[in-house]
Amino acid sequence: MRRILRLLGVVLLVAVAAVAFGTLVPRPLYSSAADEATPRHILVFTNPIHTDIAVPIDKGVLERFGFLLDAGIEADLPEARYLVFGWGSKAFYIGTPTWSELRPGPVFAALTLDDSVMHVDLAGAVALPQQTVRRFEIDEAGFAAMLDFIDRSFVRGNAGVQRIPEVAYGAYDGFFEANGKFNAFAGCNTWTAAALREAGLTTGWWNPLPVTLNWSLGLYNWPPGPSGDQPGGVQP
Structure with a gap:
């Protein structure tokens, strides 16, 4: 029993050290001088996971992103203000639209190895500030690089991107086959962090959790952007 407790203690210490290292060590280590012109902004939406x-x-x-319109995402609705992108575990993302639908199978898949999907949603006007949304100002080059990163995340076949039929959380969103495998070490929040680095922002070295990603964003990107409301669905 003592050996088991010692082993669990070592595992816990290693996990805490990894999270601390991933949060406190910036990535990239040295940032190039930012363009003073920041004509663009993006928002980061956060929930507990x-x-x-x-x-x-x-x-x-x-x-x-005209291919999303062709696939049925109504991004040209007058009320739509934002395209919202997320990457994640196919089994968990699709199989757990609400906490009440949480099941062991999708959780196990997300913690081991799973195929990935892109989730695309729409948001209307976002009122600022609020804690679950952060706004960041970026330059034109960073904006373009981030869009390239997001675009590359979609799997493309002979017919273009591959929307997963009859799977959605609501009337305005959809799921698409994505590149890359999902696991506990390279998950949805590390994807977000990678996209934000393409935009010219600095994150922690490894941010598997929303809380550590937000800590690192606040630590290394100054001045911090205001917070805002959570997105709601587009209401026509």
Whole structure:
């Protein structure tokens, strides 16, 4: 029993050290000088286990992600203000739309190895501030690089992106086959962190949890952006 307790203690210490290292060590270690012109902004939506990136919708974004319109995502609705992107475990993301539907199978898949999906949703106007949403100002080059990263996350076949039929949380969202495998070490929040680094922001070295990602974003990106409301579905 003592050996088991000692082993559990070592595992706990290693986990705490990994989370601390991942949060406190910046990535990249050395940031290049930021462009003082920041004509763009993005939002990061947070819940207890997951983060999404919201991209303001304009003509250029609609043209860039026109394949989503072709796939049935109504991003050109007048009430739509943001395209919201998230990457995650296929079994867990699709199989757990609410906490009441949590089941062992999807949890096990997410903690081991699973295929991944992209979730695309729409948000209307977002009132600021509120704690579950953070706004970041970025330059044009960072914005374009982040869009490239998001675009590369979609699997494409001969017919283009592959929407998963008859799977959605609501009337305005959808799931798509995605590149990469999901596991406990490379999950939804590490995907968000990678996208934000493409945008020119600094994150922690490894951020598997929303709370550690938000800590590192606040630590290394100054001035911090205001908070805002959680997204609601587009209400036509």
